[in-house]
Each structure stands twice: as structure tokens, then as C-alpha cells.
Amino acid sequence: MIPYILQYLHSDVTPGEAGNVFWMVVYVLLTFAGVSIGVIFMNWFERKVMAHMQVRLGPMRVGPHGLLQPIADALKLIIKEDLTPASADKLVFWFAPVCVVMTAFCTFIVVPFGRTHAITDMNIGVVFMVGVSSLGVLGVIMAGWASNSQYPLLGSLRSGAQMVSYEIAMCMAVVSAVMMTSMSGEGTLSMIRIVEAQLHQHVWYAFEFFPVGLTALGVFSIAMIAETNRAPFDLPEAESELVAGFHTEYSGFRWSLFFLAEYAGMMAVSAVAVTLWLGGWLRPFPNWLGGARWDTVFSLAPGLTFLLLAALCVIYTVRMAALRVMRANAIGLAAFGAVLGLVGLVCLLPAVRVRVQDIYWFVVKVGFFMYLYVWYRSTFPRYRFDQLMKVGWKVLLPISIAVVVLTALVGVRDELFAMVWR
Amino acid sequence: MTPVATPFFFYLISGIAIVSALVMITKVNPVHSALALIVTLLASAGLYLMLYAPFMAGVQIVLYAGGILVMFLFVMMLVNIEHLYVEKKWNRQSLLALLGALSLSGLVITALVRGAHTLPQHTIALEExxxxxxxxxxxxxxxxxxxxxxxxxxxxxxxxxxxxxxxxxxxxx
Incomplete structure (x- = not known):
């Protein structure tokens, strides 16, 4: 048993490729726990950022600067009564949130947080991600239909139409990135090999064939917002028109499952965008600031980030008003800062930092996309449904098809010139 | 690496596929039928995986389970369900059905018995x-x-x- 566990540590492949069941389970638990913590953090972060963009304070009461607000919310949701409408289709009503959460979390099986930091590497990685996340719409439709009520039904109809039509543009953009992998050797659909192809070609696919890759990323990053039903494309849950859309009849824990799935799905599509176009776990500026010395400098980044966060915590502890009611908050924030500082120091150790930097860069890039989600939500007004369909079918789809054709043409340009000038 | 394609998984996935196919044709409510059909399609994607054909499995999930069945459900949600409970579920063509079933099973049995000589003994192991x-x-x-x-x-x-x-x-x- 022990040798079986230790044997994996000497290999440099994912546990799925090594076929090591123990580490597979460990990685699954770690990934799912990480995603859940990410969702909890996003809940706080989104409310805080949106509040500051609208010149408010946001959650301030529970814990220092509202840091414990998501935990309080989760407790409230678990305690809240879980209603099932009398005329609902009980089985489908029960299964809908399960289906949504299952599909949202399943996609993380192939997400590569690093060369060895993925649960497994599949030959069909991208197809698997797109396919499984497209099954999420089934849960939304089931929820809307099983509620046996008008608003949820309309919400799920909208979401079905929206997700099906934006999926096409999204997949076309993915095809263009997959075609770029064949520029160095054999093309591939596997998430890890796509990042390795970017490493070998010394370019992130966002900057490959200059405007082409960037356009594909643009199309994808618009379509992925529609695919995850977020503002400005959040018509399935448009509050002013449909109360809460497809999850109007859900409450308590089952509603929180929809919430969890929405944010996990956002992270999953952001992870696809990062893997395909922004070099996955690769550090920024590999050509401009290349070489072993810069590698060392960039590998210090995770530790320094944690130390910076710890310093912020210390500053806010000092600045906190010296009142008796604030004492618990001040102690809590100081303790949080101490923990962050310890993590930062551990991340600076040479043995740790070479393993942690992959995960760090991947998470930072995904975090950037998550920030964009919040930014869009507080910036853009919601689309009307016909406008949404027009954007999907008449703008994004033609652009994405053109991107695929252009990628193919630019990819074989040498052969084309050879044919013309022969 | 130990192979996943063990008989246990084959019987499990096939069992799920057959049971959900039966559920699909016996349910009166068309939405329930469509959901059971999705389970059947996902199980057949699992069978493709057992044949070391992951691309087929992925396409099966994307196209059938994710695309076509979503459109199915989309249409069915708007159907008025009440009058479906009144309509006859089974038609009375048992003689024709028996004939069809017998000829199909005859075909399969013949293929299994005679096929040992004509069909290749083992399939080509395609690298996953x-x-x-x-x-x-x-x-x-x-x-x-x-x-x-x-x-x-x-x-x-x-x-x-x-x-x-x-x-x-x-x-x-």
C-alpha cells in the first residue's frame, strides 16, 4: 500500500495517466474542494467588487470586511425550509439540481492546473469539457419544466434556446484553437497537450496569427458568458421579467446547488479559455523575459502574492477602529493575515515553489476571467431576447466561421504559396 | 495500467442502457421518456469508451445527449400533457410485431452461430x-x-x- 502511494511521487504524469487510484481520489477531492472554496470566495468577491463599483461598501458586518459573509449565507441556506411545489414533478424536480451540479463539477476532471496537476488527461479533453458542460442545460430545462409554473418554464425555454445557439459559436472558436495545435507536429484535443503545443511553439494562441487567435478568444469569451447565463446575457433569470427564472420554485439547499453549479460552470469555461488561448499553466512573457534567471524570479510570484495579501491584512488590522466591538474582528483579521503570511513563506521554499507556480499562474488567469464576469455584470445592461439571438446567430457565428477558415488558410500558407508560384 | 474494460462494467453499462430504454418506451409522459433516452445515450457513450473509442463517446455526448435531446425536450415542454394520458399507448399489431421480433432474433442468432467462420475472431485493438x-x-x-x-x-x-x-x-x- 505505502509503496503504491509513494511510487506515483517519482513520476511526472497525472494520476489518471499513471493509473494510481489513491492519488486520483486525492486529486478529485482536492480539485472539488478547491472549486467549492473558489465559489465561496467568488460570492464574497463579486458582492464586494460590485459594491465598490457602485460606490457602496457591500458586506461589512459578518467578519472583517464581510469575509465570513458567504459562510453565514451558506448556513442560512442549509437551515432554510426546502419547499417542493405540490403540483411539481417530484422526481425530475429532485434530479434537476443534482444534474446541474454533477455536470459542472465533472468538467474539472480534465482541467490542467499544471503538467502533473490534473486529475487525468483525456485524448478528447476539449470535446469532453464542451460536451459535459452542454449537458448542464438539461438540468436547467428539467428544473423549469418540473416546477410546473409559468416563470420557470419561460426561463428554461429562454435558457435552452440561448445555450444551444451560443454553443455553436463557442465550438467554432474552440476548433480554431485546436487547429493551431497541429502547427507543431500532430494536432491534439487533450488539454495538457494543447498547453504543451503552445510551449513548443513559443506563443499563446491568443497571439498566434495575430488578429485571428485574438478574435477567436473574443468570440469564445462572449459566448461563454451567454453559455453560463450571466449578465448581460442573464435572460433565463431576468429578475424584472421572470422573478428568478428557472429556479423560482427552488429554495434552501437545492437553490444553493444551482448557485454552486453556476459559479463552478463559470470557472470551468474560464479554464477552457485559459487553456486554449492564454497558455494554461505557463508563466507570462516566456520569450521577452526568458531564461533560467527570469524563471526563478517568476517562480517567486505565488509566495510574494500571499505575503502581499498578508501585508494588506496587517494594514487593515492597524487601521481598524479601536473599539471594543471591533476587537474580535481585528483579532480575526490579524490571524487570517498570519495564516496567509505562513502560506506565503512556505511557497517561497525552492522545493515547493517549482510545484506551486503552475497552479498559481493557472488560477491567476482564471481569476482574471472571473473578475471580468463581475465587471461585465456591473457595467452592461441586459440584452433583450431578440437582440440576444441576433448577436448569437448574425454576429458571433459568422465571425467564428470566418475565424476557422482564416486559421486554416494561414496555417497552410506556405503550401498555398508553393502551389501558386510553382 | 489496468484496463477499465472489464466484464463488470460492460454488464453494468449495458444493463443501464437496456433498463432506461425500456423505461423510455413504457412511460406515458414524453418528458420522462426523453430523459430516459438521454440515460440510454450516455450509457452507449460509455460502451464506446469501453471499445477504446473516446472520440465517438465525446461526439455521442455532444451531439445526441447535449444537442438533439435538448431540442426534443424543448419542443416537448410545450406539448399539452393531459390529452396524452387519454390516448392509447400500445397499438394492436401483435402478430406483425411477433414476426418482426422473430426474424430479428433469428438474424442475430444466425450471425452469432455462423459468424464464427466468416467474421474476424478478434477486433483490432485501436490505441486509445x-x-x-x-x-x-x-x-x-x-x-x-x-x-x-x-x-x-x-x-x-x-x-x-x-x-x-x-x-x-x-x-x-
Whole structure:
């Protein structure tokens, strides 16, 4: 048993490729726990950022600067009564949130947080991600239909139409990135090999064939917002028109499952965008600031980030008003800062930092996309449904098809010139 | 690495597929039938995986479970369910059905008995890690088979279905 566990540590492949069941389970638990913590953090972060963009304070009461607000919310949701409408289709009503959460979390099986930091590497990685996340719409439709009520039904109809039509543009953009992998050797659909192809070609696919890759990323990053039903494309849950859309009849824990799935799905599509176009776990500026010395400098980044966060915590502890009611908050924030500082120091150790930097860069890039989600939500007004369909079918789809054709043409340009000038 | 394609998984996945197919044809509510059909399709994607054909499994999930069945459900949600409970579920063509079932099972049994001589004894073990690339080569490579034309001809069939649907929808306006 022990040798079986230790044997994996000497290999440099994912546990799925090594076929090591123990580490597979460990990685699954770690990934799912990480995603859940990410969702909890996003809940706080989104409310805080949106509040500051609208010149408010946001959650301030529970814990220092509202840091414990998501935990309080989760407790409230678990305690809240879980209603099932009398005329609902009980089985489908029960299964809908399960289906949504299952599909949202399943996609993380192939997400590569690093060369060895993925649960497994599949030959069909991208197809698997797109396919499984497209099954999420089934849960939304089931929820809307099983509620046996008008608003949820309309919400799920909208979401079905929206997700099906934006999926096409999204997949076309993915095809263009997959075609770029064949520029160095054999093309591939596997998430890890796509990042390795970017490493070998010394370019992130966002900057490959200059405007082409960037356009594909643009199309994808618009379509992925529609695919995850977020503002400005959040018509399935448009509050002013449909109360809460497809999850109007859900409450308590089952509603929180929809919430969890929405944010996990956002992270999953952001992870696809990062893997395909922004070099996955690769550090920024590999050509401009290349070489072993810069590698060392960039590998210090995770530790320094944690130390910076710890310093912020210390500053806010000092600045906190010296009142008796604030004492618990001040102690809590100081303790949080101490923990962050310890993590930062551990991340600076040479043995740790070479393993942690992959995960760090991947998470930072995904975090950037998550920030964009919040930014869009507080910036853009919601689309009307016909406008949404027009954007999907008449703008994004033609652009994405053109991107695929252009990628193919630019990819074989040498052969084309050879044919013309022969 | 130990193979996943053990008999246990084969019987498990096949069992799920058969049971959900039976559920699909016996349920009165069409939405329940469609959901059971999705389970059948996902189980057959699992069977493709057991044959070391991951690309087929992925396409099965994307196209059938994710695409076509979503459209099915989409239409069915708008159907008035009440009158379906009144309609007859089974038709009375038992003689014809018996004939069909007998001839089909006869065909399968003949294939199993006689096929030992004519069919190859073992299938070619396709490497799982090169499955997608293999399909690509069969489609586009001029040396290893050039099935792209046949593939496109088959897709014209789907185009015919689309045109037919548009024509039928237009007539009522």
C-alpha cells in the first residue's frame, strides 16, 4: 500500500495517466474542494467588487470586511425550509439540481492546473469539457419544466434556446484553437497537450496569427458568458421579467446547488479559455523575459502574492477602529493575515515553489476571467431576447466561421504559396 | 495500467442502457421518456469508451445527449400533457410485431452461430491515445483512406431533413 502511494511521487504524469487510484481520489477531492472554496470566495468577491463599483461598501458586518459573509449565507441556506411545489414533478424536480451540479463539477476532471496537476488527461479533453458542460442545460430545462409554473418554464425555454445557439459559436472558436495545435507536429484535443503545443511553439494562441487567435478568444469569451447565463446575457433569470427564472420554485439547499453549479460552470469555461488561448499553466512573457534567471524570479510570484495579501491584512488590522466591538474582528483579521503570511513563506521554499507556480499562474488567469464576469455584470445592461439571438446567430457565428477558415488558410500558407508560384 | 474494460462494467453499462430504454418506451409522459433516452445515450457513450473509442463517446455526448435531446425536450415542454394520458399507448399489431421480433432474433442468432467462420475472431485493438488522430487520418489523408466525400454525402441526408422540416412548418402558415 505505502509503496503504491509513494511510487506515483517519482513520476511526472497525472494520476489518471499513471493509473494510481489513491492519488486520483486525492486529486478529485482536492480539485472539488478547491472549486467549492473558489465559489465561496467568488460570492464574497463579486458582492464586494460590485459594491465598490457602485460606490457602496457591500458586506461589512459578518467578519472583517464581510469575509465570513458567504459562510453565514451558506448556513442560512442549509437551515432554510426546502419547499417542493405540490403540483411539481417530484422526481425530475429532485434530479434537476443534482444534474446541474454533477455536470459542472465533472468538467474539472480534465482541467490542467499544471503538467502533473490534473486529475487525468483525456485524448478528447476539449470535446469532453464542451460536451459535459452542454449537458448542464438539461438540468436547467428539467428544473423549469418540473416546477410546473409559468416563470420557470419561460426561463428554461429562454435558457435552452440561448445555450444551444451560443454553443455553436463557442465550438467554432474552440476548433480554431485546436487547429493551431497541429502547427507543431500532430494536432491534439487533450488539454495538457494543447498547453504543451503552445510551449513548443513559443506563443499563446491568443497571439498566434495575430488578429485571428485574438478574435477567436473574443468570440469564445462572449459566448461563454451567454453559455453560463450571466449578465448581460442573464435572460433565463431576468429578475424584472421572470422573478428568478428557472429556479423560482427552488429554495434552501437545492437553490444553493444551482448557485454552486453556476459559479463552478463559470470557472470551468474560464479554464477552457485559459487553456486554449492564454497558455494554461505557463508563466507570462516566456520569450521577452526568458531564461533560467527570469524563471526563478517568476517562480517567486505565488509566495510574494500571499505575503502581499498578508501585508494588506496587517494594514487593515492597524487601521481598524479601536473599539471594543471591533476587537474580535481585528483579532480575526490579524490571524487570517498570519495564516496567509505562513502560506506565503512556505511557497517561497525552492522545493515547493517549482510545484506551486503552475497552479498559481493557472488560477491567476482564471481569476482574471472571473473578475471580468463581475465587471461585465456591473457595467452592461441586459440584452433583450431578440437582440440576444441576433448577436448569437448574425454576429458571433459568422465571425467564428470566418475565424476557422482564416486559421486554416494561414496555417497552410506556405503550401498555398508553393502551389501558386510553382 | 489496468484496463477499465472489464466484464463488470460492460454488464453494468449495458444493463443501464437496456433498463432506461425500456423505461423510455413504457412511460406515458414524453418528458420522462426523453430523459430516459438521454440515460440510454450516455450509457452507449460509455460502451464506446469501453471499445477504446473516446472520440465517438465525446461526439455521442455532444451531439445526441447535449444537442438533439435538448431540442426534443424543448419542443416537448410545450406539448399539452393531459390529452396524452387519454390516448392509447400500445397499438394492436401483435402478430406483425411477433414476426418482426422473430426474424430479428433469428438474424442475430444466425450471425452469432455462423459468424464464427466468416467474421474476424478478434477486433483490432485501436490505441486509445491515438483514436482521434486515427479518425482524422481516415477522413482526410489521401493515403490511408479518403472518406471525407462519403462523410459529406451522408451529411447531405441531414440537410434534407432540415429542408423537409422547414417545408412542413411553412405549409401551415
Amino acid at each position: 491515445s491515438t483514436n482521434t488522430q486515427g479518425i482524422g487520418r481516415l477522413l482526410y489523408s489521401a493515403t490511408e483512406g479518403y472518406y471525407v466525400f462519403a462523410f459529406e454525402v451522408a451529411s447531405v441526408l441531414l440537410l434534407v431533413a432540415v429542408v423537409g422540416a422547414v417545408v412542413m412548418a411553412k405549409r401551415r402558415v
